[in-house]
Amino acid sequence: MEFHFDWSVFFESIPMLMRGVKFTIVITLGGLSLGFFLGAFIGLMKLARHAFPRSAAITYIEAIRGTPMLVQAMFLYYGVPMALGIRIPPLTAGIIIIAVNSGAYIAEIVRGAVQSIDPGQTEAGRSIGLTRSQTMLYIVWPQAFKRMIPPLGNQFIISLKDTSLLMVIGVGELLRTGQEIVAVNFKAFEVYLAVAVVYLAMTLSIAKGLRMVENHLDMKTTR
Amino acid sequence: MEMIKIINLHKSYGDLEVIKGIDLDIKSGEVVCIIGPSGSGKSTVLRCINRLETPTSGRIIVDGKDIMDPDTDINHVRTEAGMVFQQFNLFPHMTVLNNVTLGPVKVRKMLRSDADKLGLELLEKVGLADKARSYPDQLSGGQKQRVAIARALSLKPKVILFDEPTSALDPELVGEVLEVMRQLASEGMTMVVVTHEMGFAKDVADRVIFIDSGVIQEDNNPGDFFSNPKNPRLRDFLGKVA
Numbered sequence: 001m002e003f004h005f006d007w008s009v010f011f012e013s014i015p016m017l018m019r020g021v022k023f024t025i026v027i028t029l030g031g032l033s034l035g036f037f038l039g040a041f042i043g044l045m046k047l048a049r050h051a052f053p054r055s056a057a058i059t060y061i062e063a064i065r066g067t068p069m070l071v072q073a074m075f076l077y078y079g080v081p082m083a084l085g086i087r088i089p090p091l092t093a094g095i096i097i098i099a100v101n102s103g104a105y106i107a108e109i110v111r112g113a114v115q116s117i118d119p120g121q122t123e124a125g126r127s128i129g130l131t132r133s134q135t136m137l138y139i140v141w142p143q144a145f146k147r148m149i150p151p152l153g154n155q156f157i158i159s160l161k162d163t164s165l166l167m168v169i170g171v172g173e174l175l176r177t178g179q180e181i182v183a184v185n186f187k188a189f190e191v192y193l194a195v196a197v198v199y200l201a202m203t204l205s206i207a208k209g210l211r212m213v214e215n216h217l218d219m220k221t222t223r
Numbered sequence: 224m225e226m227i228k229i230i231n232l233h234k235s236y237g238d239l240e241v242i243k244g245i246d247l248d249i250k251s252g253e254v255v256c257i258i259g260p261s262g263s264g265k266s267t268v269l270r271c272i273n274r275l276e277t278p279t280s281g282r283i284i285v286d287g288k289d290i291m292d293p294d295t296d297i298n299h300v301r302t303e304a305g306m307v308f309q310q311f312n313l314f315p316h317m318t319v320l321n322n323v324t325l326g327p328v329k330v331r332k333m334l335r336s337d338a339d340k341l342g343l344e345l346l347e348k349v350g351l352a353d354k355a356r357s358y359p360d361q362l363s364g365g366q367k368q369r370v371a372i373a374r375a376l377s378l379k380p381k382v383i384l385f386d387e388p389t390s391a392l393d394p395e396l397v398g399e400v401l402e403v404m405r406q407l408a409s410e411g412m413t414m415v416v417v418t419h420e421m422g423f424a425k426d427v428a429d430r431v432i433f434i435d436s437g438v439i440q441e442d443n444n445p446g447d448f449f450s451n452p453k454n455p456r457l458r459d460f461l462g463k464v465a
Contacts, residue, residue, distance in 0.1 A: 127306040139314055
């Protein structure tokens with residue numbers, strides 16, 4: 001049988017995929033918002049004076065970075081409910097997985113950015129009588145946050161693509177929606193190509209938005 | 224009255240002992256310059272006074288408060304002992320005015336309008352009121368250091384610690400910073416100045432101290448310090464720098 005690319009299938013599948021796009025966006029934004037707070041918390045824990053929070057942070061980061069997200073998703077969605085006797089809805093599970101997973105990477109981004117700030121800044125803050133946390137809040141964090149933006153944008157793109165793995169726990173995100181369409185029309189080439197194009201459109205938009213934020217910040221202050 | 228009293232100060236980094244027993248009294252209103260070769264421990268002594276470095280042993284009393292006492296609020300002590308750094312350490316993400324008002328607003332809980340008024344007065348004092356809305360990166364080194372002095376003054380400290388304030392400056396910018404420091408000295412501010420500026424020490428200091436190998440080798444009035452040094456190491460040092 002000769003392969004024939006069917007443009008109409010390609011174009012018709014795109015509106016149908018939007019249902020999945022909605023979930024992909026909700027999970028990415030929800031997961032990353034939580035993941036940012038989690039990552040900021042864990043990242044600062046890794047810089048703590050005491051050994052206990054430091055080793056807790058390291059354990060978390062190593063455990064998450066050292067295991068596949070697919071395994072984390074299966075474990076949380078199928079494993080944890082068996083142990084706890086609860087049921088987690090797929091969308092909630094998806095958001096938690098993205099948060100927990102991106103949190104480990106964001107923690108390292110936060111730690112690196114905070115550590116990259118000249119210790120003289122902290123000394124100057126402490127020398128005018130600011131407490132440790134005031135110095136972090138008013139002096140170190142605002143400068144560090146600016147340095148976090150490019151790697152955070154990168155993580156944003158990675159997490160968005162990672163949501164496709166959540167099809168295994170039955171979240172109706174973009175890839176799963178594509179799979180459902182293929183199950184009906186068997187046009188795998190056209191439909192998966194459309195899926196890829198939609199992912200690409202989203203990641204390129206993030207990259208573009210990120211450049212705009214960076215330019216805006218560059219204009220606002222000189223450093 | 225003693226503003227700062229240092230008793231048998233020792234400081235080690237691992238096995239390396241940098242300060243090997245220093246005793247020093249500084250009276251209110253005194254200008255004390257500390258000179259010495261690099262690595263002699265002179266900056267470390269200064270940084271122990273506001274506990275940016277934690278002494279290994281010994282006692283330091285600042286304005287009647289023992290900084291090693293766990294009951295002492297070190298943040299309060301730091302408002303009484305301002306510091307000016309070699310590398311300025313201005314906050315690059317804040318305007319010049321906000322650099323100066325951050326302490327008054329966040330530490331003293333001063334109203335923004337009062338803090339701005341104070342900040343502008345202090346910038347006026349160091350000759351930079353017109354730069355209030357600029358960012359530190361738009362200033363020259365000398366201007367940055369003058370802003371840093373205004374920032375150190377913002378909490379109305381009783382003493383200011385200067386850690387090589389002109390060492391990072393281009394030679395032509397040193398004068399404007401020393402001028403501000405002379406003015407402060409003439410107003411009766413207690414100042415401890417780690418410096419390589421012999422001219423400043425000679426003209427402005429009430430006492431000059433020579434630290435080498437972690438101990439005070441000479442503690443004298445500037446006249447005798449420079450023209451009639453007793454310590455052989457100091458004679459050697461002055462011979463090299465003069």
